[in-house]
Amino acid sequence: MKIAMIGFGQAGGKILDRFLRYDSTRGTGIVGHAVAVNSAKADLMGLDYVPHENRVLIGQSIVKGHGAGTEPELGEKCTQEDIEEIQSAIDKMVSSEIDAFLIIAGLGGGTGSGGSPVLAERLQRLYVEPVYGLGILPARDEGGIYNRNAARSFQDFAETVDNLLAFDNDAFKSGGESLGEGYTEINDEIITRFGALFSAGEVEALGDNVAESVVDASEIINTLGEHGITSVGYASEVVENANDGGGLLDKLRGGNDQNGFASAGDATNRITALVRKATLGKLTLQCEVDSTERALLLVSGPPEALNRKGIDKARKWIENKTECMEVRAGDYPLPDEDRVAAIVVLSGVTEIPRVKEMQRMAIEAEERSEELKSQSEEGLEELIQYGDDEE
Ligand code: GDP
Incomplete structure (x- = not known):
């Protein structure tokens, strides 16, 4: 967008x-x-x-x-x-x-x-x-x-x-x-x-690399809604042999295709694992995931690493985890990338411990500054009285 x-x-x-x-x-x-x-x-x-x-x-x-x-x-x-x-x-x-x-x-x-x-x-x-x-x-x-x-x-x-x-x-x-x-x-x-x-959301930039399910600007706007707080999760993984499809090079290496694309099943598992990691790992603002109102999942990476089944499975998992039914999902093919990345947008979150803590710190800071103010006022009064006594 x-x-x-x-x-x-x-x-x-x-x-x-x-x-x-x-x-x-x-x-x-x-x-x-x-x-x-x-x-x-x-x-x-x-x-x-x-x-x-x-x-x-x-x-x-x-x-x-x-x-x-x-x-x-x-x-x-x-x-x-x-x-x-x-x-x-x-x-x-x-x-x-x-x-x-x-x-x-x-x-x-x-x-x-x-x-x-x-x-x-x-x-x-x-x-x-x-x-x-x-x-x-x-x-x-x-x-x-x-x-x-x-x-x-x-x-x-x-x-x-x-x-x-x-x-x-x-x-x-x-x-x-x-x-x-x-x-x-x-x-x-x-x-x-x-x-x-x-x-x-900037779909024009995709050129010929058509996504299976496009997320455009309006999907992002609908997810963000008209009121609320959003936290974002992210996880990515380098995909070796992204451009040779796990072929010759992989075989020469002894057929270790953990990171290649030996089967669609691999891609599916990779996507679901990354989405779990993005949602349950470090969020831009820690919050209770089940307090989400709307969510959006985006999976980007080399086209070979993206598949519909993986994204559908991951979307269902997010629905369960967030306990919300408004979960949008899409992919974003990036042919020159060697990473598959999952971005999970949790919109309208309400349970945010850090905000409560900030409010507590704010009250403490106010109290402390009041205390310091009254101490310095008392100190000043004492000083004046002391000064008076001396005269
Ligand atoms: P302002 O110029 O008066 O608006 O104040 P700042 O932008 O310096 O805001 C202060 C707060 O922003 C600090 O308390 C930091 O938490 C944060 N901050 C300052 N610079 C950066 C930065 O480059 N990146 C990030 N993430 N936070 C920053």
Whole structure:
């Protein structure tokens, strides 16, 4: 599907940049229009792929190009002040080509966290196309303030978009590396999942490689619906000998066709195993799978590795697991790929422990800041009294 993407704040801008890179290296064309919005000038300058004329610096009279720090209220103000500027950058799109909007933002900071819901509300009023959010949750160890910001923004953002696609940094961070390196890997994970999902809806790109059951943009839009939270599962496996059908090379290797395509049964089993792994493994936001309202399954990979039976079986398995009857499924042949990948979209999920935890952390952060405030007020009073006594 073709999407007008708006990267809001630092994380949003970087992830938008990565979507553009994905398009340029794969020739997918999912980004129909790209706009980066930020109150920090340096972050906007640091982007590589977003066209310069589509980078909008907001709130200059408020934060003077220095960003909103960890204050979503500032991000919100900056956005309100310059909403017309953002709007005119978005209006440069060719609207007939756009299937949907996607606002991308880290919810723990200031600009994206506070500004995204304001923009989402505006776009909802002005356009008929659905408006989605890609909301990045902070890691737990980023602390109370980030988690408090995210808890609030998550709610506001979810209320203003048609669907909030959620990604939890906490679930994907790996210890050890510096923050910058960590984000490079995490951003790869984001692009792998959401890039594959959106490019599946871009059926024109398939050319002669006709899918057995096509998932087009409207199937994705119907799955996402008009309200709710979405979590995405993904699993993939390299298929050796993808282009020789497990033939000569395989025989020379001693006929080990574990990874080849000795039979349709192999392909079926591979698909069902990958779909299980995608659904029960690490999701972009951990949730109870049986709280799903609608689901979508996509299997991509070399045409020889895809088969209808496998996808049908896997779809039935998802129906059982999610306890929902609205499960769409399709394949996406990629002749040059050596991987079979399963993407499972769980839309309208309601049981999300991480969100409850963020809300708890938010309350604790509030209490702590009240405590500190009253301590410092008491301290000040004591100081004044002490000062008085001395006189
Ligand atoms: P803003 O510029 O004020 O909107 O704030 P940021 O975009 O820096 O948002 C802060 C949050 O986004 C942090 O708490 C991180 O969790 C997250 N974040 C920042 N940069 C990245 C990134 O490149 N990738 C990911 N996945 N998360 C990021």
